[in-house]
Amino acid sequence: MDFTYVFMALIIGLAVIAVLMLYRVLHGPTVFDRLNGLAVIGTDAILLLVLLGVLSGRVDMFVDVAIAYSILGFISMVIFAKYLEGKGDADV
Amino acid sequence: MKYLALLFLLGGFFFTFVAALGVIRFPDFYTRMHASGKGDTLGVALSIIGLIFYLAIEDGFTFTSVKLLFIVVFIFLANPIGTHAICRAAYRCGLKPWTRGGE
Amino acid sequence: MNTTSAGKTKTKRYSYFKHFSTLFLILFLFWTTLSGKLDVKHLTIGAVTSLVVVWVTLSLLRLPSGENKDEYYLAFDIPIRRLLAYVPWLIWEVVKANVHVALIVLNPKMPIEPKVFAFKKKMDSPIAHVFLANSITLTPGTITVDLQDNVYIVHALDEDAEKALTPDEGEGIMPEKVARLFQENEVEGRGD
Numbered sequence: 091m092d093f094t095y096v097f098m099a100l101i102i103g104l105a106v107i108a109v110l111m112l113y114r115v116l117h118g119p120t121v122f123d124r125l126n127g128l129a130v131i132g133t134d135a136i137l138l139l140v141l142l143g144v145l146s147g148r149v150d151m152f153v154d155v156a157i158a159y160s161i162l163g164f165i166s167m168v169i170f171a172k173y174l175e176g177k178g179d180a181d182v
Numbered sequence: 183m184k185y186l187a188l189l190f191l192l193g194g195f196f197f198t199f200v201a202a203l204g205v206i207r208f209p210d211f212y213t214r215m216h217a218s219g220k221g222d223t224l225g226v227a228l229s230i231i232g233l234i235f236y237l238a239i240e241d242g243f244t245f246t247s248v249k250l251l252f253i254v255v256f257i258f259l260a261n262p263i264g265t266h267a268i269c270r271a272a273y274r275c276g277l278k279p280w281t282r283g284g285e
Numbered sequence: 286m287n288t289t290s291a292g293k294t295k296t297k298r299y300s301y302f303k304h305f306s307t308l309f310l311i312l313f314l315f316w317t318t319l320s321g322k323l324d325v326k327h328l329t330i331g332a333v334t335s336l337v338v339v340w341v342t343l344s345l346l347r348l349p350s351g352e353n354k355d356e357y358y359l360a361f362d363i364p365i366r367r368l369l370a371y372v373p374w375l376i377w378e379v380v381k382a383n384v385h386v387a388l389i390v391l392n393p394k395m396p397i398e399p400k401v402f403a404f405k406k407k408m409d410s411p412i413a414h415v416f417l418a419n420s421i422t423l424t425p426g427t428i429t430v431d432l433q434d435n436v437y438i439v440h441a442l443d444e445d446a447e448k449a450l451t452p453d454e455g456e457g458i459m460p461e462k463v464a465r466l467f468q469e470n471e472v473e474g475r476g477d
Contacts, residue, residue, distance in 0.1 A: 093236060096188065100195055100229070107202040114205055114214075122211050122272040126218055129264055130205060133222045134198060136253065137229050144233060153249045154319070160253060164260040171267035175274050197383050204390040212430070212440045213399055217386055219422055224383045245321040252318070262422035262429075263415075269430045269440070279401055279440060 097145050104138045132163035183239055190232030198225030210280030219265035227254045304359040309339045348411045358410050371466050382425040398443045404451045406460045407435050413467040420459055
């Protein structure tokens with residue numbers, strides 16, 4: 091069994107998920123929905139990075155990128171949430 | 183080992199896809215957070231565990247596996263916190279939850 | 286009187302030193318795992334970096350206790366042996382939660398009855414609160430929306446999810462398990 095095709099299929103599937111989430115990011119209705127879509131894209135991008143690393147045979151390098159990306163994504167989500175909490179307006 | 187890796191990868195992808203579908207289909211913000219907060223956490227974590235199994239076929243358990251395991255633990259800690267932060271921001275801004283009875 | 290105050294400052298200093306060394310060990314272990322090299326140069330750079338990071342961040346990571354403002358908890362102060370018993374149960378609950386959400390999403394009629402409710406769980410350690418809030422978010426049908434002064438505001442997908450967390454009498458399985466994980470029940474019973 092060749093895992094290369096499995097990984098390619100998973101990468102395409104994750105791209106499809108990212109496009110579905112872009113609908114949520116663009117369409118709204120509230121700013122929090124957009125933020126939620128971005129959070130889902132960010133979490134899936136971690137998996138996408140590691141899969142690309144396995145596919146190109148350089149996992150040891152891509153894993154470090156994935157760790158940095160996961161930490162940055164988490165911190166930016168929390169900062170966005172804190173910023174919006176201060177605005178006090180639900181219908182942005 | 184091979185089939186275990188395949189099972190984990192496909193199971194993880196299934197849960198991630200269901201989470202995305204839920205974010206599209208659910209009627210309001212809070213219910214969408216249910217889908218993304220739970221489905222994404224388990225989906226990505228399962229897929230990465232599948233990758234650890236796949237890498238262990240050739241190389242065994244290396245530093246890379248430890249790093250991947252660290253990503254799994256971090257996702258399990260950080261994803262619910264992110265969900266909670268966005269939810270709390272929405273709640274304190276006065277976003278009303280959807281109910282079946284209507285407004 | 287004199288001796289007790291002296292003893293108190295002594296334990297305070299001791300706890301500061303303990304937290305300092307614990308955080309340093311965690312960061313140094315983390316550095317070693319990430320760098321993956323075990324020669325003198327990398328270990329020295331790691332030790333110096335960890336010391337600087339501990340010096341900068343320790344005041345952020347020491348969380349004051351809810352009852353007694355003079356006592357502090359370290360953010361990484363987790364009872365590892367009891368955690369090993371808790372985590373498999375939590376993972377099983379997470380799998381159940383995902384199957385639950387998947388069944389709802391794939392059902393064309395979408396059988397949900399969302400509601401928001403509040404419940405109170407008194408715990409001293411802030412880390413225990415983090416664990417309980419995370420566990421609530423990860424388990425079937427509930428997410429934590431807000432947490433202030435020991436009061437949790439929870440959004441539930443249906444009636445069953447609410448009853449699982451706060452039954453009509455007594456308290457739910459999960460708050461009790463988390464309290465036992467951090468031994469908070471015994472702290473209340475001892476009364477000092």
